Amino acid sequence: MTNFPYLTKMVPISREDFAYEAIREAILSGDLLPSQKISLTDLAKNLGVSIIPVNNAIRRLTSEGLIHQDPHHSPCVEEFSSKDTNEVLTIRYHMEELALQLALPNFTESGLATLHTYLDKMREEVEKKDHHTYSKINRAFHMYIYSFSNFPMLCNIIDDLWNKAELNRCRSVFALVPNMAEHSLVEHVSLVEMIENKNLETAIAILKQHKNYSRVNLLESLEKLDAQKAAQL
Numbered sequence: 148m149t150n151f152p153y154l155t156k157m158v159p160i161s162r163e164d165f166a167y168e169a170i171r172e173a174i175l176s177g178d179l180l181p182s183q184k185i186s187l188t189d190l191a192k193n194l195g196v197s198i199i200p201v202n203n204a205i206r207r208l209t210s211e212g213l214i215h216q217d218p219h220h221s222p223c224v225e226e227f228s229s230k231d232t233n234e235v236l237t238i239r240y241h242m243e244e245l246a247l248q249l250a251l252p253n254f255t256e257s258g259l260a261t262l263h264t265y266l267d268k269m270r271e272e273v274e275k276k277d278h279h280t281y282s283k284i285n286r287a288f289h290m291y292i293y294s295f296s297n298f299p300m301l302c303n304i305i306d307d308l309w310n311k312a313e314l315n316r317c318r319s320v321f322a323l324v325p326n327m328a329e330h331s332l333v334e335h336v337s338l339v340e341m342i343e344n345k346n347l348e349t350a351i352a353i354l355k356q357h358k359n360y361s362r363v364n365l366l367e368s369l370e371k372l373d374a375q376k377a378a379q380l
Contacts, residue, residue: 162196167204169194174213174224175313176279181226185214212311227314229369233362239308240358243289246305247354249296251347258295262339265291269335273328278321281328285321288335292342320361323368330360 160168170190173179187205191198205222208214216222227235265288272281286309293302321328334357341350 162200163203166190166194166196166200167207170201170204171208171213171310174208175310179224181224181314183224185222185224187222211307213314225311225314227311229366232312232369233366235308235312236358236362236365239305239312240355240362242301242305242308243293243358244351244354246293246296246298246301247350248347249298249301250292250294251342251345251350253295253297254342258291259339259343261291262288262342266332266335266339269328269332273332276328278328281331282321285331285335292338320365320368324364327361327364331357334360 170179179185185205187198187201191201194201205214205216209216209222213225214222215225265284268284269281269288272278272284290302290306290309293305296302321331334353338350338353338357341347341353
């Protein structure tokens with residue numbers, strides 16, 4: 148078959164996909180806050196696109212549970228209580244344990260090399276104390292592991308639960324909890340070592356400890372923040 152270089156070029160991202168990714172990141176990063184009303188006109192103006200792709204993006208985000216929209220009201224960012232967050236994190240852990248169980252036997256040498264690259268990146272962000280970037284790499288690290296499960300539907304469920312958890316400031320756990328990133332990195336190193344050794348039992352034990360530590364400390368931090376806000380009202 149003849150090669151045609153112009154047929155292999157990257158397809159430009161559509162305006163709808165661009166709007167979707169931009170709004171989604173604004174929600175998960177906290178630029179758009181829980182319960183904040185969303186103006187489609189303002190979003191379209193800020194993103195430099197028409198209102199149609201923005202409206203379609205909002206519909207997609209609503210179906211994913213990141214945005215709430217009543218028929219006669221403006222859309223707003225969904226909000227989860229500490230109780231909701233605890234439920235999401237608990238369910239997500241069990242899904243992640245299953246994904247790890249399915250993934251570990253399938254790991255390749257190149258896959259392990261990629262995990263070490265993730266660890267190197269996380270070390271850099273710990274040294275720079277860039278909690279926001281560390282959080283994004285942390286999520287990518289875990290999702291990369293689970294991709295070896297070869298269960299894409301399971302990975303999509305985990306990804307959706309992660310989105311819901313981040314709505315309630317889960318991404319900021321590394322900033323809210325002292326030395327959280329350092330603690331997380333140590334457990335990641337141990338987890339990768341167990342994956343390399345094909346030691347499923349210990350790998351699951353490390354994952355359980357890792358997720359439980361994050362969940363407990365995050366919920367404590369969120370409850371303190373909520374109490375402070377209530378006291379100011």
